[in-house]
Amino acid sequence: MSSWTAFRAIVAKDMKTYYLKPPNISWGLIFPFAWMLMFYLRSRTPLDIRELLPGVVSMSILFGTTSMLAVTITFERRSRSFERLLLAPLELSLLMLAKTGGAILFGMLNAFVPILVAAFVVDLSGVLWPAVIGSILLIAATSTFLGLFISVAVHEVFEAQTFSNFFRFPMLFLCGLFIPVSALPVFLRPLSFVLPLTYGADILKAAINGEGILPLWLSFPVLLLFGAGLFLFSLRNIKRKWVL
Amino acid sequence: MSDQREKSMFLRLKDAERPAGEILRADNLVKRFEAVTAVDGASFSVHRGEIFGFLGPNGAGKTTTINLLTGLARPTSGTMYLEGREYTDHPKRAQGLMGIVPDESNLYDELDGFQNLAFCAALYGIDKTEREARSGALLEQFGLKQAGKRPFRAYSKGMKRKLTIAAGIIHRPKILFLDEPTTGIDVASARQIRSLIGELNRRGTTVFLTTHYIEEAERLCHRIAFIVDGRLVRIGSLEELMKEHQQETVLELAVHQAGAELADALRPRFPGYTVHRSDEHHLRLVSAGSIELLPLLKAVAEGGAEVTEARLIRPTLEEVFVRVTGIESGLMRQEREGKKK
Numbered sequence: 001m002s003s004w005t006a007f008r009a010i011v012a013k014d015m016k017t018y019y020l021k022p023p024n025i026s027w028g029l030i031f032p033f034a035w036m037l038m039f040y041l042r043s044r045t046p047l048d049i050r051e052l053l054p055g056v057v058s059m060s061i062l063f064g065t066t067s068m069l070a071v072t073i074t075f076e077r078r079s080r081s082f083e084r085l086l087l088a089p090l091e092l093s094l095l096m097l098a099k100t101g102g103a104i105l106f107g108m109l110n111a112f113v114p115i116l117v118a119a120f121v122v123d124l125s126g127v128l129w130p131a132v133i134g135s136i137l138l139i140a141a142t143s144t145f146l147g148l149f150i151s152v153a154v155h156e157v158f159e160a161q162t163f164s165n166f167f168r169f170p171m172l173f174l175c176g177l178f179i180p181v182s183a184l185p186v187f188l189r190p191l192s193f194v195l196p197l198t199y200g201a202d203i204l205k206a207a208i209n210g211e212g213i214l215p216l217w218l219s220f221p222v223l224l225l226f227g228a229g230l231f232l233f234s235l236r237n238i239k240r241k242w243v244l
Numbered sequence: 245m246s247d248q249r250e251k252s253m254f255l256r257l258k259d260a261e262r263p264a265g266e267i268l269r270a271d272n273l274v275k276r277f278e279a280v281t282a283v284d285g286a287s288f289s290v291h292r293g294e295i296f297g298f299l300g301p302n303g304a305g306k307t308t309t310i311n312l313l314t315g316l317a318r319p320t321s322g323t324m325y326l327e328g329r330e331y332t333d334h335p336k337r338a339q340g341l342m343g344i345v346p347d348e349s350n351l352y353d354e355l356d357g358f359q360n361l362a363f364c365a366a367l368y369g370i371d372k373t374e375r376e377a378r379s380g381a382l383l384e385q386f387g388l389k390q391a392g393k394r395p396f397r398a399y400s401k402g403m404k405r406k407l408t409i410a411a412g413i414i415h416r417p418k419i420l421f422l423d424e425p426t427t428g429i430d431v432a433s434a435r436q437i438r439s440l441i442g443e444l445n446r447r448g449t450t451v452f453l454t455t456h457y458i459e460e461a462e463r464l465c466h467r468i469a470f471i472v473d474g475r476l477v478r479i480g481s482l483e484e485l486m487k488e489h490q491q492e493t494v495l496e497l498a499v500h501q502a503g504a505e506l507a508d509a510l511r512p513r514f515p516g517y518t519v520h521r522s523d524e525h526h527l528r529l530v531s532a533g534s535i536e537l538l539p540l541l542k543a544v545a546e547g548g549a550e551v552t553e554a555r556l557i558r559p560t561l562e563e564v565f566v567r568v569t570g571i572e573s574g575l576m577r578q579e580r581e582g583k584k585k
Contacts, residue, residue, distance in 0.1 A: 002369020009366030089340035
């Protein structure tokens with residue numbers, strides 16, 4: 001399986017050279033702690049970690065994937081090393097799956113940091129683990145594909161970072177991570193439902209606390225559709241813009 | 245010309261040693277970027293085992309042609325064949341048979357030399373044991389064994405270019421594309437790289453090379469295509485290109501004591517030739533047709549002189565290039581100096 005050899009090599013190289021670096025690992029550890037601490041200091045009441053967990057997990061994935069992938073791909077395109085991948089005898093769809101594979105894995109690893117920390121302080125019995133794992137995978141995939149979408153739209157690394165922030169910071173507040181969608185002003189609520197993270201965070205809320213507002217049978221397919229749509233749209237743009 | 249001199253001047257495989265048949269063919273390739281036509285109806289074929297050169301100034305369409313042939317760009321029209329199979333719409337089918345070395349080294353700064361080669365081998369599906377063996381062997385062949393564990397970012401420009409060429413051949417391609425392989429590097433490294441290219445060719449690798457160094461094309465290439473403004477204006481072997489533009493035969497004789505009286509004595513005996521006296525030891529004879537050597541030698545001997553060397557003077561590739569393209573070679577030189585900076 002020569003394509004599989006190439007696929008594995010790309011994922012392993014990206015994990016080694018970009019994702020599993022001390023600054024990124026510490027980011028994955030420090031960020032959830034800082035966020036929980038912020039809530040604790042603000043409320044000055046005993047922290048309901050289980051209630052915060054879906055939001056922190058979603059945020060850890062979002063911050064570990066979207067901009068990381070957008071930046072690494074833009075960086076490789078600037079240094080022209082991405083051309084080396086485009087010239088390899090590997091179908092473009094498989095190549096891009098390999099290229100996003102590292103970020104998806106890293107996003108999933110990031111997601112388990114707050115879960116592991118929470119497991120030491122609160123009782124996580126009753127959690128629907130298959131739904132948690134499924135949603136983590138889909139949130140990581142859609143967030144990564146959002147990064148891919150961004151990388152196709154920009155030319156410079158700083159543009160990739162700026163464009164990523166343009167998406168991810170509003171998503172923190174619009175996707176029900178810490179402020180329920182029902183508490184948002186009415187005119188903002190439709191916006192929540194066109195963002196994939198809303199569905200991912202809702203699955204996590206339902207699986208961890210039983211507090212989801214949408215049925216799982218709806219959120220999973222919608223998230224899947226978002227992921228496939230972003231990937232296919234990016235692939236189309238890559239063919240148009242990068243293979244001239 | 246002695247074998248030894250030929251070997252030192254030309255680095256490529258000898259014509260007689262090359263296998264027959266064409267490996268790559270392009271028919272009427274066109275590439276337009278909106279209003280600009282970057283490649284305008286290029287048709288050519290590359291023969292197995294040869295070094296085929298694309299010679300032209302910056303912006304002539306050399307890199308665009310390589311991008312079309314390797315699948316990094318899609319032609320507006322035209323067809324491409326590799327090993328007799330059309331791959332115009334399916335470049336992935338052909339990419340496994342190609343090695344590509346771009347004009348700028350594009351390996352990974354974070355990986356060391358060995359890891360870079362092993363990664364490139366993996367992209368072509370080569371298993372771990374084999375890719376490690378090939379990476380080690382190539383580092384040795386390219387004189388980079390000591391630097392194998394150093395990160396790519398710490399390499400000099402010449403070393404980077406050498407490792408990029410090694411990465412281009414690690415999967416043992418049928419044809420190697422080299423885009424301006426010696427541009428922007430120091431003279432010693434450029435010399436080493438030309439030797440490596442020659443060595444690869446002598447081992448049987450077919451090479452498609454773009455350059456704007458006329459002397460590089462002359463030393464390395466079996467056949468050369470002149471490209472200007474996206475159009476191929478001439479294709480041929482060095483001999484063919486020069487013969488086509490050799491409008492007259494020029495023979496230079498080295499003689500002891502080439503006095504004015506010797507030239508005067510030769511003129512009436514050979515009215516079809518123009519006889520010049522270059523200096524006191526050299527005579528130059530110019531003829532619209534061929535020059536017969538034996539009567540000439542006899543006449544010189546009768547004039548009391550002795551010929552020590554007879555040499556046919558051919559036009560240089562530079563002169564041919566200027567005549568065909570109308571581009572002054574000085575412009576090419578200026579461009580390459582600019583590119584170096």
